[in-house]
Amino acid sequence: MNNSTNFHPTDSMLIEFSAGSLGVAPSICVSAHLHFCASCRAQLKRLDQVGGQLLGASNSFAVDDDAFDKLMEKIDRAEEPVAQENSNRKMPFSVNKLLSKALVKDSWQRLTSSVAIARFRTGQEEFEVALHKIFAGGKTPKHDHHGLEYTVVLKGSFSDEHAVYREGDFLVRKPGDIHQPMGANNGDCICLSALSAPIKLTNPLGFLMQPWLRINPM
């Protein structure tokens, strides 16, 4: 939880996140980034204050007279929930939740010799949300994007022709962007990603991998 991340979600994404109107998949990625980024957390805190003040100043509607009694009955019947311990404090809260509730398969699936994937079920059809593991020193096929891709580095680092991306960095790839990520040599790199449309391999041999990389929202 340092503040050394260099790549952040846009202000508009943070505003929509705070207001609750950002989609499920981008929200998962923004929340993973927040785990690593103190400056975005501070910004979100200020944005939430706006929501709080607007709620405090919004129109009120009378609630039924017996609403409070009904509520207390429910509370007395309900079991007190056990505070859940965060299973792995190094991973963002949202990623731990995904790992415990939403994994499609328990094991990594190889996409290529240097990349493995673990897909999540997130109840929406716009984005495929998954973890990608780029093995140390691994080179991914050069590909371009037909849709949007959000990526957050969770562990280790990778690079492409533009920069090196480290833990917490939040990347957006837009349609038409071409890149070839490479894993760092000193360890595997794990990224969370949300991908909105199939990526197209530009390597002539890449077509072999195409079926693996097809979008597969769950």
Added chain:
Amino acid sequence: MQANLTNSEAPPIMDERIAIFSGAEKRSDQWTLLLIAVGQKRDRAAFAQLFKHFGPLLKGFAHAARNEGWFPGLGDDLVQEVMIKVWQKAHGFNAEKASATTWIYTVARNCRIDMLRRKSNTQHLPLENEDFWSEPDEETPISILQQKRSEDRVQTALAQLPKEQDEILRKVYLEGKSHAEASEELGLPLGTVKSRVRLALQKMQIMISAEEQE
């Protein structure tokens, strides 16, 4: 026992609540004090006061939503669901991070999204919106007084916004409209909506930069 104690006129319950704090922090807002009492002492009287204040506001917040999945009973359901969560999660409330109003807003926002999604989506949703919100410990917690000042600033700034900017913030936060939805509804280009929101937040000193950070 000292004799002069009999002169004390403060109701004992308030004494006890205020005793949690020291010095300037006594001036923290009443809802925050009540929420602390609920969290630390399971104080039902305090909870009843919170309900009386926030219940109608939460119902208004539900009625403001115009998203897919909206249904007439949403208001009453949301009040119940949010207030149950408030009771159950109050022990985790930290007044150094947020006021009660802001904290309850985040609970209500997450609940409202989940309830609307459940209504509009037949698929099984493995995750709730709450699962996306973590609360990492801040490296530099600010005092409750600073917290209060900062909330007051936001409140004052909000009241001074030009109508157009106030409207767009309400659309975004209370109606839960994305920027794209707001642009469609208002018949304005997406860029105009984004910059209007930004301008409002900048005026309130919530957002520092004038330009969208890419």
